Amino acid sequence: MSEGLSFPPLMSGEAVTDDALRAACTRAARGCDAGLITYRLDGAEMQCALVFAPEVPLAQAVAMLPLCGVGFQNALGALAPPEVAVQLEWGGGIRLSGAACGAFRMVASTTDPDAIPDWLVVGFTLPLYPAEDPDMAETGLNPDQTALFAEGCAEVQPPALIESWARHTLHWINRWEDLGPASLHSEWRGLVFDIDHEVSIQGQTGSFIGVDEHFGMLLLSGDTTHLIPLTTLLEPAP
Secondary structure, three states, X not given: OOOOOOOXXXXXXXXXXXXXXXXXXXXXXXXXXXXXXXXXXXXXXXXXXXXXXXXXXXXXXXXXHHHHHHHXXXXXXXXXXXXXXXXXXXXXXXXXXXXXXXXXXXXXXXXOOOOOOOOEEEEEEEEOOOOOOOOHHHHOOOOOEOOHHHHOOOOOOHHHHHHHHHHHHHHHHHHXXXXXXXXXXXXXXXXXXXXXXXXXXXXXXXXEEEEOOOOOEEEEEOXXXXXXXXXXXXXXXX
């Protein structure tokens, strides 16, 4: 049951009391329809996850991680004050006005890049307010960590954000299916955090110079460009 939340055609919602990503994986493994959105709104953070039924190999299907991120940026960008900058990290992290604020995660029924997965789930966790230190935003003790309501977004209602994320994500799914990945690449590149800067990820350090056609990270270290496939971000299925 979606408890009054409104979802676009081919999508449905279910409120859960446990981890939304894990709940979505459980539903997917049992054979639920694609388009199911599980969400949890109690506590100091909101959680949301979307079930996909890919028709392409996993190496291509994992593009749903940046796609869901773009949908989130579009959704929050439409609801938040204009001065709040929403950016995305390659590894799934969410940035609000430059500070870390939650992240996207991804799980699939297989880890074989060449296999078509039975299901793929992409979900995010977003802190609503600093649970351990309510004065964090004011004291500046953790300037690289923030929460939604600490960034002037007190008027953003989590249920409305879920509904908006569903609509914007569906829009990008349709564009990806109809037009291919080019438009998604263009939109995502304008939102990605730390592009053209030195980063350290998965034990490697170098300049983040871009991504390949499947959103694998291109990391320039000296004269060598390393490829870190997006599939390396997959978490084990529960």
